[in-house]
Amino acid sequence: MTDAPTGSFREILREIPTRPTEQPELRAADVPSDPLLLLRDWLEQEAERETPVAHAFALATVSPEGEPQARTVILKDLDDAVWFATPSTSAKGVALAHTPVAEAVFYWAKTGRQVRVRGSVAPAPRDVSEQDFRARHPKARAGVIIGRQGTELDDPSEVERLRDEALAAIEENPDEVPESWTAYRLEPDHVDVVQLRPASDGERVEYTRSEHGWSARDLWP
Template structure:
C-alpha cells in the first residue's frame, strides 16, 4: 500500500479570510473568491455536481459553472444525460468547489429548477462549436462498442451544426440551483480551519461560524 502522508495538502502561503467582514449574501462572497481563485488556479469555475439516482444512490461529476447571482448558481446539460434524468426525478443537488492552490472550498445545496426553453437555447448557442457538436452526438454515458461509431456520429453532428448554426437541441437544459445553505471553508495550517455558513431563513441569509 502506498502511503499518502507525505503529500502536501495546501501551499505554504494561504489567503486571508475574515468571516466577520463577509458580505451579507453568499453569491457576493463567492464571486470574490472565484475571482481570486482565477488569478491562481486553472478552471476555477469547474465544480462537482452531486445528485442521486432513482435508487437514492449518490452520483457526482465535474461540470462547468455557467453563471451565479442572487437567484442561484447555474449549470447546463442535456435532460437525457444521467444527471439530467436524475434531476428530473429528484430536483435537488449539491455543488462543491475546491481550489487546493488557495486552500479554499465552497459547498452549497438546494432545489434545482430548469430554465425556460429560450434561456436554455441561448446557453447552448453560446457554447464553442466543438461543445455544440458534442451535445448533438448524444448518447452520453451509454456503452460504446465500437469507436468508429463515435467518429461517424461526430461527423454527422458536425454537419448538422454547420447547416443549422442557430438551432439548439430540445434536450439542452440550463438548471438553476437555488441554495438553502452555502458554506465557505478556508484552510489554516494549524488545522483550525475557518468555516462560514450562510443559511437561508425567511428570505434572508443568516451567517454562522462553524467549528472546524
C-alpha cells in the same frame, strides 16, 4: 487498509502537499451577507490567479433509486443562483427531474478554499438554454447532438464518423438546439464555506437562509 505492498503508496499519499498559501481569516462577522457574493469574490480571485478550470465544481444529486451521484460540471453564471447546463436526458438530468435538489462543491487547492452550495434546482426558460448551447464550441455542441452520453460505446470507430456528421449538421443549421440541452439554476438555501490555513485547520462559516434572509455563523472546521 492493508499492509505492504500498498505501504509505499500510503507513503506517497502522506507526502502529497496539502497546505495552501496564507489567506485572510474567514469569520461570520466579516463575510458578505449574501454567500454567493463571497463565492463570486473567490472565483474572481481564482480567475485573477489563472487557476486552471477554477469554474468547475462537483455537482451531487440523488438518483431516482436514492443513490448519491456526483460529477464535475462547469459554472455558467452566478446571480442569485448557481447556473450549469447539461442534457436533461443525462443521469443528472433524470435525477433532477425526479428529485430537484443538488449540492455544488467548489474547491481551490492553492488558496485552500471550499464552498458547498445546496438547494433546489429548476430548469431555466427555454431561450436561456438555447442561448447557452449556441455559445458552446461546435465540438462541444456535436457531443450533445450525437446524444449518446452515458450509453455503451460498441464501436470506437463510430466516434469520429458521428462527430463529423454532427459537425456537418451544425454547419448546415447553426441555430439548431437539441431539445435535451438544458440550463439549470441551483437556488441555494444552505452554504458551507471552509478556509484552510498553512498552520492550522482554518475556519468554517455556515450560511442558512430563512424568510428573513441569510444568516451566518462560525463552525468548528
